[in-house]
Amino acid sequence: MIKKLAITGGTHGNELTGIYLVKRWRQNLTLLKRESFEITIRLMNLKAIKEGRRYVDHDLNRSFSLKSLSDNNLETYEAVLAKEINTLLGEKGSIHPNVDFIVDLHTTTANMGLSIVVSNDSKLTWEAIAYLTIMEPELKVYRWQGDEEGAFVDSIAPNGFAIEVGSVPQGVLRADLFLKTEALVYHLLDFIDKHNKNEVLNLPREVEIYDHEELLDYPRNEEDEIVAMVHQDRQDRDFSLIEKGDPLFMTLEGETIYYEGETLYTLFINEAAYYEKGFAMTLAQKKVLSLVF
Ligand SMILES: [Zn+2]
Numbered sequence: 001m002i003k004k005l006a007i008t009g010g011t012h013g014n015e016l017t018g019i020y021l022v023k024r025w026r027q028n029l030t031l032l033k034r035e036s037f038e039i040t041i042r043l044m045n046l047k048a049i050k051e052g053r054r055y056v057d058h059d060l061n062r063s064f065s066l067k068s069l070s071d072n073n074l075e076t077y078e079a080v081l082a083k084e085i086n087t088l089l090g091e092k093g094s095i096h097p098n099v100d101f102i103v104d105l106h107t108t109t110a111n112m113g114l115s116i117v118v119s120n121d122s123k124l125t126w127e128a129i130a131y132l133t134i135m136e137p138e139l140k141v142y143r144w145q146g147d148e149e150g151a152f153v154d155s156i157a158p159n160g161f162a163i164e165v166g167s168v169p170q171g172v173l174r175a176d177l178f179l180k181t182e183a184l185v186y187h188l189l190d191f192i193d194k195h196n197k198n199e200v201l202n203l204p205r206e207v208e209i210y211d212h213e214e215l216l217d218y219p220r221n222e223e224d225e226i227v228a229m230v231h232q233d234r235q236d237r238d239f240s241l242i243e244k245g246d247p248l249f250m251t252l253e254g255e256t257i258y259y260e261g262e263t264l265y266t267l268f269i270n271e272a273a274y275y276e277k278g279f280a281m282t283l284a285q286k287k288v289l290s291l292v293f
Contacts, residue, residue, distance in 0.1 A: 002124070002159075002192045004038045005101040006089050007185060011061050011153050012273070013048025014170040017178050018105025021185070034189050036196035040099065044085065044153065047077060052171050054273055061104070061162075065151040066092060090156035101128075102157040103188060105181060108166035109272040110281075111236040114180050115140040118161040119152060124195070125159045126291050130203040131191040136184055140239055141209045142267060142284065167236070170272055205291055210239065210265055210284035218280045219249055219257060228257055230270045230280055242266045242283070249280070 007025070009018025022041050025032050032039045043049060045060050057076035068074055069086050086092055089099045101124070106117075114136060116129060133139050142164075154160030163184055165177045194201055218226040228249035234242070242248070242259050249257040264283040268274060271281075 001196055002037050002100045004040065004099045005103070005189070005192060006099045006157070007032075007039065007041045007103050007105065008044050008089075008153055009041070009105045010046070010049045011044040011104055012054045012059075012106060013045050013050070014052050014054050015105075015107040016171065016173045017107045017165060017168070017181050019043060019049055020173055020178065021105060021182055024182075031186075032189065034193040036193050037100075039189070040089075042085075042089070045078070045081065054170070061106075061153055062148045062151045064092065064153060064155050065148065068151070085153070086156050092156040097157055099157050100159060101125075101192065102154040102160035103185065104153040104160070104162040105185075106162050106164045107168045107177065108164050108268065109169055110166050110268045110270060111238045112164055112166045112268065113140060113238070114138055114184060115142055115164045116161050117142050117144050117164045119144050119150065119155065120160055122159045123293070125161060126207070126289075127195065127201075127203055127293060128159070128188060128191050129161070130207050130291055131201060132184060132187055133207055134204060135187040139184070141207060143209050143211045143289075145212045203291070203293060205293075207289050207291060209287055209289050210267060211287050213264055213283045213285055215277075215279040216281050216283055217278045218275075219251070226275070227251060231256060234266065234281075235270060238267050238269050239265055 009022040022043050025041050048055050055078055058078050060078045063078045063082035069083055090097060129141055154162060163181055165181050168174045168177055219228040221227050228251040231247040231250045233247045243263045244260055246259045247256045248259040265286055267282045267284055269281040
């Protein structure tokens with residue numbers, strides 16, 4: 001039974017879709033109203049939102065590991081904020097959490113379409129995802145075990161995931177992606193309501209996922225500067241196969257660097273926020289996950 005769900009926007013201050021969805025819902029809370037559970041909406045990184053940047057001191061969506069939440073010496077803006085949010089929407093790992101489900105709204109400059117980034121393996125999280133893949137057949141599911149384990153916003157609740165929609169530049173609102181994100185949230189709320197009311201849902205027993213394999217960095221020189229860009233043949237080909245010998249990067253001299261790894265799928269290609277994190281794209285395996293309900 002889900003008693004309370006949180007929808008969070010503006011975890012990254014330059015991703016406007018989630019920020020403006022929260023504003024829209026604040027003006028009209030009836031859009032979110034469902035009979036069987038309570039919903040809370042929250043703008044997350046207010047200072048970064050005001051300044052139109054991803055974060056102030058460091059990435060808020062990497063600030064929720066148990067280690068940093070319990071480190072009293074961490075006093076950066078986001079570290080303090082993460083602890084406040086954990087008190088309100090967590091606490092992480094608690095058997096009596098304040099919120100049962102968190103959906104965190106993001107956008108990406110990569111051509112990810114409508115996608116979910118999930119690290120949680122709870123039964124309810126995956127039932128919700130199974131339902132959403134039926135309601136929105138274009139939805140892609142990326143199971144992330146990326147740069148920092150268990151440090152996402154949604155990790156402080158027992159169930160949850162991030163919605164990641166693109167491509168849209170940082171600091172830009174696009175109505176089409178705004179509406180897609182909004183519709184996906186409403187499907188999620190409908191699912192929770194039906195689940196709470198024990199409605200028979202005939203959920204699919206299998207979900208196609210992209211399972212995280214590795215982070216792929218740009219070619220760099222000895223000073224750690226990027227010396228090549230994503231090749232034009234790879235740009236925008238998120239959720240596409242990449243095979244040995246495929247063009248991957250183009251150097252400033254116009255030379256092509258070819259992919260040499262095993263056959264995988266490329267995701268988050270050329271995401272603006274990942275230049276500083278040191279990856280040009282991520283690589284994933286496509287799998288069919290069997291779900292037991
Ligand atoms: Zn984001």
